[in-house]
Amino acid sequence: MRNHVFALVALIVAALVFITLRLVGNEYYFVAGYTIVQYIILATAWNILGGYTGYVNFGSAAFFAAGAYSSVALITFANNIDDLLPGGIAPFFHSIFPLPIPVLIVVAGLVSGLIGYGMGYLTLRLRGAFFAIATLALAVVLQTLVVNWEFVGGSSGAYVIRPESVPLIGNYVQYLFVLMLVLGVIALTIARMIERSKLGAGFAAIRDDELAAEASGVPTLQLKLIATALSGALMGMAGAPFPYFIGFLQPQSAFGLEYAVNSIAMPMIGGTMNWVGPLIGAVLLGTLQQVANVTISSSVNLLLVGLLLIGFVIVAPNGIVGLVQDRLRARKKPGSKP
Amino acid sequence: MDFSLLANAIIAGLLIGGFYAAVTAGISISFGMLDIVNIAHPAFIILGSYIAYIFNIKLGIDPIIVSIVMLPFFYLLGDAIYRIYYQSFEKRGAESLRGLAFFFGVLFVTEVVLILCFGVDYRYVEAPYIGPALSFGFVDLPLRILVPFVASLVLFGGLHLLISRTFTGRAIMAVSQDQAALQLMAVNPIRIKRIAFGASIATAAVAGALLIIIQPVEPSVGREYIGRVFAICVLGGLGSLPGTLIAALLVGVVESVTATFYGPSWAPAVSFGFLLLTLAFRPSGLLGR
Amino acid sequence: MSALLQVKGIGKKFGGFVALGGIDLDVRQGERLGLIGPNGSGKSTLVNCICGALQNETGTVHFDGQQMDGLAAHERTHRGLSRSFQLPRPFHSMTLADNLRVPMYYTVHKRSGTPLHADNIDARCHELLRLVGLEAKARQRPRDLTQVEMRKLELARAMAAEPKLLIADEAMAGLSHSEVEEILALLIRLNESGITIIMIEHIMSAVMKFSQRLVVLVTGKKIADGKPETVVRDPEVVRAYIGE
Numbered sequence A: 001m002r003n004h005v006f007a008l009v010a011l012i013v014a015a016l017v018f019i020t021l022r023l024v025g026n027e028y029y030f031v032a033g034y035t036i037v038q039y040i041i042l043a044t045a046w047n048i049l050g051g052y053t054g055y056v057n058f059g060s061a062a063f064f065a066a067g068a069y070s071s072v073a074l075i076t077f078a079n080n081i082d083d084l085l086p087g088g089i090a091p092f093f094h095s096i097f098p099l100p101i102p103v104l105i106v107v108a109g110l111v112s113g114l115i116g117y118g119m120g121y122l123t124l125r126l127r128g129a130f131f132a133i134a135t136l137a138l139a140v141v142l143q144t145l146v147v148n149w150e151f152v153g154g155s156s157g158a159y160v161i162r163p164e165s166v167p168l169i170g171n172y173v174q175y176l177f178v179l180m181l182v183l184g185v186i187a188l189t190i191a192r193m194i195e196r197s198k199l200g201a202g203f204a205a206i207r208d209d210e211l212a213a214e215a216s217g218v219p220t221l222q223l224k225l226i227a228t229a230l231s232g233a234l235m236g237m238a239g240a241p242f243p244y245f246i247g248f249l250q251p252q253s254a255f256g257l258e259y260a261v262n263s264i265a266m267p268m269i270g271g272t273m274n275w276v277g278p279l280i281g282a283v284l285l286g287t288l289q290q291v292a293n294v295t296i297s298s299s300v301n302l303l304l305v306g307l308l309l310i311g312f313v314i315v316a317p318n319g320i321v322g323l324v325q326d327r328l329r330a331r332k333k334p335g336s337k338p
Numbered sequence B: 001m002d003f004s005l006l007a008n009a010i011i012a013g014l015l016i017g018g019f020y021a022a023v024t025a026g027i028s029i030s031f032g033m034l035d036i037v038n039i040a041h042p043a044f045i046i047l048g049s050y051i052a053y054i055f056n057i058k059l060g061i062d063p064i065i066v067s068i069v070m071l072p073f074f075y076l077l078g079d080a081i082y083r084i085y086y087q088s089f090e091k092r093g094a095e096s097l098r099g100l101a102f103f104f105g106v107l108f109v110t111e112v113v114l115i116l117c118f119g120v121d122y123r124y125v126e127a128p129y130i131g132p133a134l135s136f137g138f139v140d141l142p143l144r145i146l147v148p149f150v151a152s153l154v155l156f157g158g159l160h161l162l163i164s165r166t167f168t169g170r171a172i173m174a175v176s177q178d179q180a181a182l183q184l185m186a187v188n189p190i191r192i193k194r195i196a197f198g199a200s201i202a203t204a205a206v207a208g209a210l211l212i213i214i215q216p217v218e219p220s221v222g223r224e225y226i227g228r229v230f231a232i233c234v235l236g237g238l239g240s241l242p243g244t245l246i247a248a249l250l251v252g253v254v255e256s257v258t259a260t261f262y263g264p265s266w267a268p269a270v271s272f273g274f275l276l277l278t279l280a281f282r283p284s285g286l287l288g289r
Numbered sequence C: 001m002s003a004l005l006q007v008k009g010i011g012k013k014f015g016g017f018v019a020l021g022g023i024d025l026d027v028r029q030g031e032r033l034g035l036i037g038p039n040g041s042g043k044s045t046l047v048n049c050i051c052g053a054l055q056n057e058t059g060t061v062h063f064d065g066q067q068m069d070g071l072a073a074h075e076r077t078h079r080g081l082s083r084s085f086q087l088p089r090p091f092h093s094m095t096l097a098d099n100l101r102v103p104m105y106y107t108v109h110k111r112s113g114t115p116l117h118a119d120n121i122d123a124r125c126h127e128l129l130r131l132v133g134l135e136a137k138a139r140q141r142p143r144d145l146t147q148v149e150m151r152k153l154e155l156a157r158a159m160a161a162e163p164k165l166l167i168a169d170e171a172m173a174g175l176s177h178s179e180v181e182e183i184l185a186l187l188i189r190l191n192e193s194g195i196t197i198i199m200i201e202h203i204m205s206a207v208m209k210f211s212q213r214l215v216v217l218v219t220g221k222k223i224a225d226g227k228p229e230t231v232v233r234d235p236e237v238v239r240a241y242i243g244e
Helices: A002-024 A027-052 A060-079 A090-096 A099-121 A128-147 A174-195 A198-208 A208-215 A221-241 A244-248 A258-269 A275-294 A297-317 A319-331 B003-033 B042-061 B062-088 B096-118 B142-165 B167-177 B179-184 B189-216 B221-235 B241-261 B264-281 C045-049 C071-077 C098-110 C118-131 C147-160 C175-192 C204-210 C234-242
Strands: B132-134 B141-142 C003-012 C019-025 C032-036 C058-063 C081-084 C165-169 C196-200 C213-218 C223-226
Touching: A002 A027, A002 A174, A027 A060, A027 A174, A027 A198, A027 A221, A027 A258, A027 A275, A060 A099, A060 A128, A060 A221, A060 A244, A060 A258, A090 C175, A099 A128, A099 A174, A099 A221, A099 B264, A128 B096, A128 B221, A128 B264, A174 A198, A174 A221, A174 A244, A174 C165, A198 A208, A198 A221, A198 C098, A208 A221, A208 A297, A208 C071, A258 A275, A258 A297, A258 A319, A258 B096, A258 C118, A275 A297, A275 A319, A275 B042, A297 B062, B003 B042, B003 B141, B003 B142, B003 B167, B003 B221, B003 B241, B042 B096, B042 B189, B042 B221, B062 B096, B062 B189, B096 B221, B132 B142, B142 B167, B142 B189, B142 B241, B167 B189, B179 C019, B221 B241, B221 B264, B241 B264, C003 C045, C019 C045, C019 C058, C019 C223, C032 C045, C032 C204, C045 C071, C045 C081, C045 C165, C045 C196, C071 C081, C071 C098, C081 C147, C098 C118, C118 C147, C147 C165, C147 C175, C175 C204, C196 C204, C213 C234, C223 C234
Parallel strands: C032 C196, C032 C213, C081 C165, C165 C196
Antiparallel strands: B132 B141, C003 C019, C003 C058, C213 C223
């Protein structure tokens, strides 16, 4: 199956990126790269529910932060086993904790996936507009819960100590970067697999005309729940290593506005019809923002993102990929697929 | 249970609730009647707050007066935005995805522009009624909240009269129910929608001035109001102004009581929690349509 | 033999407006039923209630011996009840062939038991498109179609769900005389292959040619049900049409 080949190629590309950065040697590029790959995952995840299925999620930060904070909870637990558990069972837990990051990622995926499923269950029977508003609400509710939860640091934040180094790769930040690259490959492969599958056809039918999809036998509610859970899970997984990356996690950072905006802007600017769009959008906008953060203020940078979003939504609704496709279609015969 | 504390919490909640009704009135029109999910509405309210702030600080003018003067400008702003929205999305019959992304972009850009112009410090206005309070026994009525409450009721009542008594107002109600019938009466539904949307943004001018009287404002305050405003709108039943008022008072009281007894950090969750619950269990609202 | 579709006492209100005031309807296996009535008489509402797009407040719907009430629209489609929409609702982002693929993935696959391989679905899509005369445009998008082609696609997509009963909702509205004949011939051909068809139409010539039985709906109530020649002479029916 071509999907396996795709995953392999993507892994090779990722490996090449890593090796190149290693050769360049500048620590900063790993930090910037982590952020960009993080956005690739967030944008791809958003697009599964937004671009493929047509349901807008304004609360990407909620799912991302849920993943980050599930990691914080587990890390804090690991640091306080002796205080929290009776002496009898403590040693057992000491042997498993602290959990390695890949396990944290899986747990975060489950947590965020469940939140997505739960919220979908409550609101997906209604119109898409109501779902979108509910996602906004979700972000605020979750943030309020976290702010009031002392265990994970509440509003003052939580410190997370990075291990010194990791076998084989050495530098911890580089290790985090490698993890994100692998996660990125997984996210892109999943997105591509969905596109070409029966599930993807169902999603597209829902997006194009939900009423007609139902009449055609598509179990719309079930599929929408799958999309919401999957999208949420991927976002949560992207958030799981974040506490280690940033070292000190406050609710304002985890629930930051830039996550909500970028998760929407990157796919809409890149193109929402397939897996390429979010990738392009994330790489372009992500790089732009990294440059802008250093040269201009971060506020101006966000302003540009917002203006680009509005501009593209009005002028080029199918994003960059759409513009390229229109160019190609104008030269070739109609009816050819990329 | 400290009775006077509870009484004050409820009264404060009712007063704030009245203000919430004024804030939500605009959404009742744009979302409830025109079916436009303008999540950028709170950004316009904050814009109104900052404009009131500038004129108040520089020229000492009362914020409410500023907002009344700003009404026509905000109306024109709403008119312009609807034209863009209509040309780019409604006319093309495009999916709501793009319309939502558009308003999200507007919300976002407005907030960032305000940050760039004013920074993230809290701003507040000065007026003779900010500070003193009326006292009736154990009940305190800060004028800072009482005056906006009264102004809100006036705004809300005026809006209700306009919608139910004037031809244009009734046309707005009609366009929300049956656009085709309206066309048969030789009324241009697009023009009606433009007027309605303009009016909805105009209410933001006043709501913004009232907001900055009640509390200090900084650019991200708008986002707290998004959930509140839609929660009240849905709870009250889309398009029903009386329902919106009742829902607003209810939310105000519950928020106030929660903040008083459990601490203010839980307050944002109240209205958003309301929203999720309403959407999940009674999406047609209290006085459902 | 018992009816394929049994509708008893269907009632539906929109706020204060009574769209359907208790409709009874039986449709026999293999029948060609015509459903007519002035605008706003409730025909589309009835279809929506039968197919599950709307929930009726009173009454029951039985199809193929099973009770449909409470089942979602897609579940009714899985059991063999299919409909085309009055205003065509194609999947705009997909090619014509992909439009047909959706019901084939999601309906036929479940019921047939034997898994349909990818080639099989492709072949069946093309077969259906050939049946409606759209095979040449298989890889084009719906926006490139003419009005009558959209109608044909709409019917083809309803057919892709391999229904036992097909409800064709005003499939001929706004078409020219020869186009009406095309769609009519198609529907008769479908019926001859064993599919029960309910045709909702305003074009009386087509209705008279097609229907073995005719049902008339006026302001949410059934006022006539019988042989077409008899029904059109019914004074109440005449009054409903001339008097409006």
